[in-house]
Amino acid sequence: MTGLRPDVAHAATARWPDRARAWIDALPTELTDVCADLAVTPTGQIFRARFAHVVEATSVTGAHLVLRSSPDHDAVHQAAVLDRLACVDLAPAVHLVRQTQTSTWTAMDAVTPGTSLAEDEPNPADLEAVAIKLRTLLDQPGAPKAPSIIPWLRGRLIDPPIDNQPPHRGPAAPADRRAAIAVLDQLDNGASDRLCHADLSPPNVLRGHSRLWVIDPRGMNGEAAYDVAVLALKLSDDQFDTTRPHARSIAITSGADADRAEAWVTVVDAGTV
Structure with missing residues (x-):
């Protein structure tokens, strides 16, 4: 074995x-x-x-x-x-x-061939394909009994886990995390209880023969706009200034709320997800 x-x-x-x-x-x-x-x-x-x-x-x-x-x-x-x-x-x-x-x-x-968007840099057609697939999530109820992404994010913002940070950066500055908590409070209005991947980074998007597939979800309910924010942040190599317009563009293509996607960028960046 x-x-x-x-x-x-x-x-x-x-x-x-x-x-x-x-x-x-x-x-x-x-x-x-x-x-x-x-x-x-x-x-x-x-x-x-x-x-x-x-x-x-x-x-x-x-x-x-x-x-x-x-x-x-x-x-x-x-x-x-x-x-x-x-x-x-x-x-x-x-x-x-x-x-x-x-x-x-x-x-x-x-998935065959199974190369990820982290291994093979995505082209505009790939990004459009991912965005279109995210439309599927817009009206899907969350997975039964799965927790919400909100408490997990709030925990990372209040007390960043030192042993669970991206390899190229550490926790965000306290002022940035406090600002993100305020944004998270505004986003926490009951709209984040739907099906989402919650970890839509390039390594978790694989190429099949004729389409893309997602794997390894975080196991939490949220919303498509959150997935847009995470994908945009990771495709921008965690560069905040380029992530926000990128998130808005993906959101518009996917049909997700572009304002919420842009707000989620503030949270996911400060939470170093």
């Missing part, structure tokens, strides 16, 4: 010391059970992930699946949002969501 990457084991142990050991010990048996239930065999390919065991498997008919296991307490919400995104044809088809005593498993169709 495909073994766990040492860096993932170390990262999971550091983040969830109360759960990681049991998760690591149970992985071989749980992977065997998942493969048996899906009638697939691991190919030996392991995908890079920070806190999850992600492997490729194939069926006797040649279909390729991606199997993912994480000890994260919130992985069950990530799986629920992924399943909802698949139901509206934004994410690959999901074939299994399983919660065990140690982890949450998902199995979804593999």
Whole structure:
């Protein structure tokens, strides 16, 4: 069976010391059970992930699946949002969501060729395609029981997690975070309880043969305008001045509220999401 990457084991142990050991010990048996239930065999390919065991498997008919296991307490919400995104044809088809005593498993169709917008710089047609896909989210209810993005963002703004920051920058200045909290209070008007990806950065947008797919949602409800802001910020390499007009342009194409998308830029930038 495909073994766990040492860096993932170390990262999971550091983040969830109360759960990681049991998760690591149970992985071989749980992977065997998942493969048996899906009638697939691991190919030996392991995908890079920070806190999850992600492997490729194939069926006797040649279909390729991606199997993912994480000890994260919130992985069950990530799986629920992924399943909802698949139901509206934004994410690959999901074939299994399983919660065990140690982890949450998902199995979804593999994306081929599967290069991300982080690996292959997006062109204008790619950005238009992503924006058009975001239209699907505008009227979609949130995933049942998934938490709102609002408290998570407020927590990052009040007490920035030192161990969970982008590699090229640290927490925003206190004055910027206070200003962002005021903006977040205005945005918190009940409009952020809908289906959204909540981590729509270039590594999470993959190229298929004829279209783009999204993977690895954060597992929270929000709104399409928030996804627009995150995508614009990451495509602008976290440069605030260029992000705001970029977000407005994407929002107009997607049909999302451009004013809210621009306001969300202030929040996601100060929250260093």
